[in-house]
Amino acid sequence: MSTTRATPAPATRRPRPTPGRSMTWRDRLHRFDMRYVPYLMIAPFFLLFLVFGLFPMVFNGVVALRHWRLDDPELTGWAGVENFSRLFTDGDFGNALYNTFGIFLLSTVPQLLLALIIASLLNRRLRAQTWWRVGALLPYITPITASTLVFNVFFARDLGMANWALGLIGIGTENPIDWRADKLHSWIAIATMVNWKWIGYNALLYLAAMQSIPRDVYEASALDGAGPWRQLWRITVPMIRPVVIFTVVLSTIGGLQLFTEPMLFDLNAQAATGGSGGEWQTVAQLIYKVGWKDLNLGYAAAMSWALFLIILVVAALNTLLTNRISGGRK
């Protein structure tokens, strides 16, 4: 499996100790330095990953197969696949999965499209170039807890800024929208927060890729008389396809684990129910509730595994899909 060449003789750069005499202290030190110090340098990562990354992951599988309750340490023993089979009949899990995908779609698609447009604007020759880019990162550095609380006030039913702004263009003036009353509206509110947070970040990723497109590609395209919009779709997007796929995978992994926004959008955040009827409870939130509110760690572990598998499948599907869409326009 290892493709490394055989380790060179450790003492090539120093005169070898004269045969017959035992190695000096300095030679031993040098030998140790060349042979083992590299491993010592990378050891912290592997140790830490072993204890707090790999082991919990494997152990999570064990926990999922056992009865493991925080409130009842006496109740132990193997549960078999009970925790997993329960997932298929659990209405809460189905609902959380439905919400997670709904919010995911409402946030990812507009997020990446807008990021693409903003990146293409940032890609022009601009005055104060750096500051436009730094400005795009304001949401990225803002704690999600802080921004979600601000958006909570925006999305109040009465006297909230979102309804006021919609009222200006004649929407909901009779019946202000209750953003926490049903699925679609709460999903839109949460998706807005996610979009706000990540558009600028993704725009910078796209911008970086756009700047590495060779200039003569555009020169050639001028002959077709393509306008800026067509240029964006016909040249730029296919050329930055690897980064587009990368952002799709990133937002899939992040979006399907959405936690902070739905948690704090709830006025009774600590309950982790995602609305009085679970209107916007995501899977990550449900895992938290099952594990630390209902104190059933075994079932929460099984849910984590299910979520992991779902993320894998969706990320793979999205990669294929994006590859098709962004490449098919060549």
Added chain:
Amino acid sequence: MSLLERPRPAPSAPRGGRRRAVLLGRAPQDTPAGLWTYLFLALSTLFAAFPLYWMFVISTSTDEATSQLPPVVVPGDQFLVNLDEVFSLQDVYFAASLVNSVIVSTAVTASVLFFCSLAGFAFAKLRFRGSRALMLFVILTLTVPNQLGVVALYIVMGKLGWNGTLLAVIVPGLVTAFGVFYMRQFIVNTVPDELVESARVDGATTMRVYWNIVLPAVRPALAVLGLLTFVATWNDFQWPLITLNGTDYPTSMVAISDLASGNYVIYRRVLAGAFVATIPLLIMLVIGGRQIVRGIMEGAVKS
């Protein structure tokens, strides 16, 4: 620079269709932005900045400001009053939570910089058996969603007796796969092999080469990685909530979520707390904005 080498449209180029074609042939980055571009970018920046600005406005205002329409956009004079209320809340430990966040973020950042540059150096410049396979492994761990292990991590921390202490949020973050990967890429490209070799010939030990040659050369990358790590650690919410919630040692993110839970939430107070917890990050963006932008953009091209 490369602008100079580009053929300019001849001054005598005919107007109309031909001229348009020449303009379009320019790469976007050579095309000066027009009025609409600036307008749209200004609007987007406003959209990005407004929630932050409004958080500040509300944290300086009285209760009525929260529900005033059209929205209040001028800061009030109640900032110190609101601040005082946040800090004197009994069971939220807001002041302590800020200290905790500083401790956690600083410790994690310092450690990530040290251990990741060390490992990055080893992977970039040292020969040892299995180095490629091990590096591949590091990259693979980047793709694992962290959510998967949370339940078991909590149990592990319980066995160690660390739940509810800052150790539980510090230790797992001390070295990151992203940091190792990022430092390796930077060192491969910026530290010449000959420099390392010649120091070796002069009898320098590996650690000495790291300290005297590698560290000074990778300062720009350390700045980028440090800023990104600090921001991410400061803002982390889910794991700190799980392990620290309800204890006497919350981080500021956990404390803010505590402020915002309850039957009656006083937003000028909550947002004053949220704003205070955002200030360190705003300062970082103002001072290190360039570096953060560069770090994100470099990461994109390399991955």
